[in-house]
Amino acid sequence: MVTLVHNYVFPLKGLPRDQISTVSEGFQFGRVSSCFFTQSRRVYVGVPPVTAIRYRIPTLMAMRDEGAKRGNRSSKQKVPHVLTVAGSDSGAGAGIQADLKACGAIGVYCSTVITAVTAQNTIGVQGVHSVPENFIDEQLRSVLSDMEVDVVKTGMLPSIGVVKVLSHRLKEFPVQALVVDPVMVSTSGDLLAGPSVLDGLREELFPMADIVTPNLKEASTLLGGVKLETVADMRSAAKSIHALGPRTVLVKGGDLPDSLDAVDIFFDGENFHELSASRIKTRNTHGTGCTLASCIAAEVAKGSSILQAVKIAKCFVESALDYSKELVIGTGPQGPFDHLFKLSSNGNSYRRQGFNPSDLFLYAVTDSRMNKKWGRSISDAVKAAIDGGATIIQLREKEAETRDFVDAAKACKEIAHSYGVPLLINDRVDVALAIDADGVHVGQSDMPAHVARRLLGPEKIIGVSCKTPEQAEQAWSDGADYIGCGGAYTTKTKENNPTVGLDGLKTVCLASKLPVVAIGGIGLGNACSVMEIGVSNLKGVAVVSALFDRECIASETRKLHSLLMDAVSRLK
Numbered sequence: 001m002v003t004l005v006h007n008y009v010f011p012l013k014g015l016p017r018d019q020i021s022t023v024s025e026g027f028q029f030g031r032v033s034s035c036f037f038t039q040s041r042r043v044y045v046g047v048p049p050v051t052a053i054r055y056r057i058p059t060l061m062a063m064r065d066e067g068a069k070r071g072n073r074s075s076k077q078k079v080p081h082v083l084t085v086a087g088s089d090s091g092a093g094a095g096i097q098a099d100l101k102a103c104g105a106i107g108v109y110c111s112t113v114i115t116a117v118t119a120q121n122t123i124g125v126q127g128v129h130s131v132p133e134n135f136i137d138e139q140l141r142s143v144l145s146d147m148e149v150d151v152v153k154t155g156m157l158p159s160i161g162v163v164k165v166l167s168h169r170l171k172e173f174p175v176q177a178l179v180v181d182p183v184m185v186s187t188s189g190d191l192l193a194g195p196s197v198l199d200g201l202r203e204e205l206f207p208m209a210d211i212v213t214p215n216l217k218e219a220s221t222l223l224g225g226v227k228l229e230t231v232a233d234m235r236s237a238a239k240s241i242h243a244l245g246p247r248t249v250l251v252k253g254g255d256l257p258d259s260l261d262a263v264d265i266f267f268d269g270e271n272f273h274e275l276s277a278s279r280i281k282t283r284n285t286h287g288t289g290c291t292l293a294s295c296i297a298a299e300v301a302k303g304s305s306i307l308q309a310v311k312i313a314k315c316f317v318e319s320a321l322d323y324s325k326e327l328v329i330g331t332g333p334q335g336p337f338d339h340l341f342k343l344s345s346n347g348n349s350y351r352r353q354g355f356n357p358s359d360l361f362l363y364a365v366t367d368s369r370m371n372k373k374w375g376r377s378i379s380d381a382v383k384a385a386i387d388g389g390a391t392i393i394q395l396r397e398k399e400a401e402t403r404d405f406v407d408a409a410k411a412c413k414e415i416a417h418s419y420g421v422p423l424l425i426n427d428r429v430d431v432a433l434a435i436d437a438d439g440v441h442v443g444q445s446d447m448p449a450h451v452a453r454r455l456l457g458p459e460k461i462i463g464v465s466c467k468t469p470e471q472a473e474q475a476w477s478d479g480a481d482y483i484g485c486g487g488a489y490t491t492k493t494k495e496n497n498p499t500v501g502l503d504g505l506k507t508v509c510l511a512s513k514l515p516v517v518a519i520g521g522i523g524l525g526n527a528c529s530v531m532e533i534g535v536s537n538l539k540g541v542a543v544v545s546a547l548f549d550r551e552c553i554a555s556e557t558r559k560l561h562s563l564l565m566d567a568v569s570r571l572k
């Protein structure tokens, strides 16, 4: 019997109602292996014998709240549902097992159609036993005809017959989205799908797919063996695969040699997005491809756009790898990682470890006056900017009462973290501490950066406004992570702000040991000129009015993102 702290239970399939009771405080666990929600916006998970861990899954909360908004508080709420059609991995690092764990960790129901059973471990694949095609078809029919699947994700499809069966069933039972991970070779180098499957994928599944997620080897094989050695090669591969019919393509560059970051290329037929994540040194990478595709499917099932889903999925995988980098399971060269790391990490699952300078790329700085003028809440403004592609958010609320600021900042942090985007607070170190924000931005007349560092600790992000090389040097020795340099142009947003111009910006960048974000008067008309000063530590632009003093924040952000991407790719 499970006893909950609060009186609202989000029903997950498999947790019988008669095993749940509700009381006002305290909780105990008997035989529990599932997770569920309470009014307190927490998820409770039982770990035998009687330990209870609580943690937050913001996107699930959002889902529940969405249900509540619609007045739907009955026990019949729809649970987002991913069906994975893939092979079983006896070592449980990849395949069906990875898919189940990834969806479970994200809080999405996952059903399974097993296409093959593999005998594998951390050394390699010792055997493959394909499930007969007619029995795969039977599994598909069972699930699709009954269980309201939202998204289908495919992994190992061992024969062209399986591909055909699947495409036939998907036409009979259409789903909201199809995620195709074109698994061909295992991480250990073992063949998991024959060449005829390639034709099946290209002809039958790609035209129905919303996203296809090949790694470099798979992308190369799909394109007849072309060499993929640079980011430019990845872009042209993404374009060629897109021409085969899927709505979007993610070419994963984890195996690209000589790069510090792992860069993936996302292409939607119009725009390229270069998505980088820090490369984590670990042997425990078995199943990253399956996990990434499952997380994308799970996020789409919850309502994210494909690009949002990709960003969140990358953040999940990066966090899981980082958390699991020292795990020792098995003796071979490729170990599994821990999908359920959130259970052991105090709920700070999306907290970034350290600072990633590429987050400065499109830095959105909010402004309370502009939000008031357009009648928006700060959290709606933040969500719209993130939807449009903002890579970091700074809350710059000069007029807010402290209590209101803390409340708004809390809500914004939940939104930002559910997308894997860091949230900084302007000026107010106290507010950053109160809500456990990712960091602060301080200016020359605010709290000194070294004091902020002492208060916030080594993990938080600290940015400092600098207009001169001397200030940049000071920021570095004070322990800042980046500097903001402006005004690049004149601005109406900040009174009496000296303009340093592009020359002044370049001088500060060249002198700075820290990454730089440019600020002041930057918008669609001049962002490219800023990036084109061509100094490698200039990582992006920080923008207020060109995003927030506009009718549609998301579309302005999207346009700016696309311009910046083009500018950066011209510079390469």
Ligand SMILES: Cc1ncc(COP(=O)(O)OP(=O)(O)O)c(N)n1
Binding pocket: 363, 365, 394, 396, 426, 427, 441, 442, 443, 444, 445, 446, 463, 464, 465, 483, 484, 485, 486, 494, 517, 519, 542
């Ligand atoms: C990214 C970034 N750069 C500079 C500033 C300006 O900070 P500051 O000089 O403290 O001025 P206010 O923003 O506090 O008015 C910034 N906020 N962000």
Ligand SMILES: Cc1nc(C(=O)O)sc1CCOP(=O)(O)O
Binding pocket: 465, 484, 485, 486, 487, 488, 490, 491, 492, 493, 494, 497, 498, 519, 520, 521, 522, 542, 543, 544, 545, 546
């Ligand atoms: C907050 C701020 N700091 C600046 C600096 O030069 O340090 S310029 C600025 C305002 C930037 O607003 P907008 O994008 O609307 O011009």
Ligand SMILES: [Mg+2]
Binding pocket: 426, 427, 441, 442, 443, 446
């Ligand atoms: Mg300030």
